[in-house]
Amino acid sequence: MLPSSHCCSNLPFTKTSHSQMVLCKNHFIEMIEKRVRKSITKYNMLEKEDHIGLGFSGGKDSVVLIHILSSFLKKYPDSKLTAITIDEGIKGYRDKCLNLTRKITKHYQINHIILSFKDLYGVTLDQIINISQQKNFSLSACAMCGILRRRAIDHAGKGIKVSKIATAHNLDDEAQSILLNIVRGDSKKFIRLSRNPIQKHREFIPRIRPFVRISEPEIVLYAHAKLLEYHSFPCPYAYSAMRNDIRGFLSEMERKRSQTLINIVNLHDKILDLLPNTEIMTIPLDKCSKCGEISNKIPCPVCKLFDELGIEKSSLHQ
Numbered sequence: 001m002l003p004s005s006h007c008c009s010n011l012p013f014t015k016t017s018h019s020q021m022v023l024c025k026n027h028f029i030e031m032i033e034k035r036v037r038k039s040i041t042k043y044n045m046l047e048k049e050d051h052i053g054l055g056f057s058g059g060k061d062s063v064v065l066i067h068i069l070s071s072f073l074k075k076y077p078d079s080k081l082t083a084i085t086i087d088e089g090i091k092g093y094r095d096k097c098l099n100l101t102r103k104i105t106k107h108y109q110i111n112h113i114i115l116s117f118k119d120l121y122g123v124t125l126d127q128i129i130n131i132s133q134q135k136n137f138s139l140s141a142c143a144m145c146g147i148l149r150r151r152a153i154d155h156a157g158k159g160i161k162v163s164k165i166a167t168a169h170n171l172d173d174e175a176q177s178i179l180l181n182i183v184r185g186d187s188k189k190f191i192r193l194s195r196n197p198i199q200k201h202r203e204f205i206p207r208i209r210p211f212v213r214i215s216e217p218e219i220v221l222y223a224h225a226k227l228l229e230y231h232s233f234p235c236p237y238a239y240s241a242m243r244n245d246i247r248g249f250l251s252e253m254e255r256k257r258s259q260t261l262i263n264i265v266n267l268h269d270k271i272l273d274l275l276p277n278t279e280i281m282t283i284p285l286d287k288c289s290k291c292g293e294i295s296n297k298i299p300c301p302v303c304k305l306f307d308e309l310g311i312e313k314s315s316l317h318q
């Protein structure tokens with residue numbers, strides 16, 4: 001006899017963490033896709049004529065995102081999806097992933113552009129980290145990589161005139177970012193984590209994160225259920241992020257209390273709802289006097305980073 005909480009008579013595949021409902025593979029897939037659609041609607045992430053630039057590393061999250069989004073966007077014939085892969089220049093890691101990203105985008109018949117740090121900045125992340133270690137620089141590899149990758153995605157997105165950039169940040173990432181900004185006492189970034197795509201400046205490309213309510217284990221399970229190919233090589237610099245401490249703490253909390261992550265995101269939503277819209281929309285942005293890119297800090301974080309490291313950027317990024 002079937003347990004009373006089983007979705008149907010198909011073979012059991014997994015159990016939902018909250019309701020402990022036993023789901024078959026098909027109902028699990030349906031639940032995830034439905035939740036992504038709900039997030040897209042809840043946060044007004046898409047418009048019919050959007051050209052979405054999807055940050056595509058070839059890891060599990062971005063592979064699942066390309067799979068779900070490419071099928072979802074079929075309902076919007078005037079929309080367009082372009083995968084953007086950033087090659088940071090991490091030997092033995094990113095170079096291994098590039099062929100897979102090409103293969104996957106070809107499979108989904110999606111435009112694909114690859115932009116390297118080397119082409120954009122004239123240096124690879126390996127070289128930057130080498131210099132930073134010699135100078136005993138305080139920023140972690142991931143912090144530097146994050147600053148440069150965000151700019152690289154923007155640069156690529158502007159080049160092909162995307163209207164929004166989609167990233168595969170999941171529920172775990174989202175809860176970590178919220179807590180990270182609390183730990184740092186950074187109220188501005190805490191507010192800026194809004195899940196609605198915000199046009200902060202006419203030159204700013206709004207971000208969307210359709211997986212904000214899908215947890216990392218659910219993404220792994222979805223990829224497994226759909227037999228999706230993705231890379232899982234570890235980045236050699238991954239150990240260096242402060243985020244790792246928060247990640248460890250939150251996964252332990254989630255293991256003990258299954259709704260921890262979603263509770264954090266829901267609470268953050270409620271706090272943002274209480275704020276006047278102007279508080280979120282009016283983040284003063286200006287043009288960096290060095291590179292001309294818009295930023296809330298002058299010089300912008302990219303120019304500041306290169307200045308502090310004593311690295312000359314390549315002419316492409318002037």
Ligand code: SF4
Binds near residue numbers: 088145235
């Ligand atoms: S783990 Fe850190 S250094 Fe490696 S790709 Fe990710 S952000 Fe960059």
Ligand SMILES: [Zn+2]
Binds near residue numbers: 009010025026027
């Ligand atoms: Zn079922």
Ligand SMILES: [Zn+2]
Binds near residue numbers: 292299304
């Ligand atoms: Zn700058």
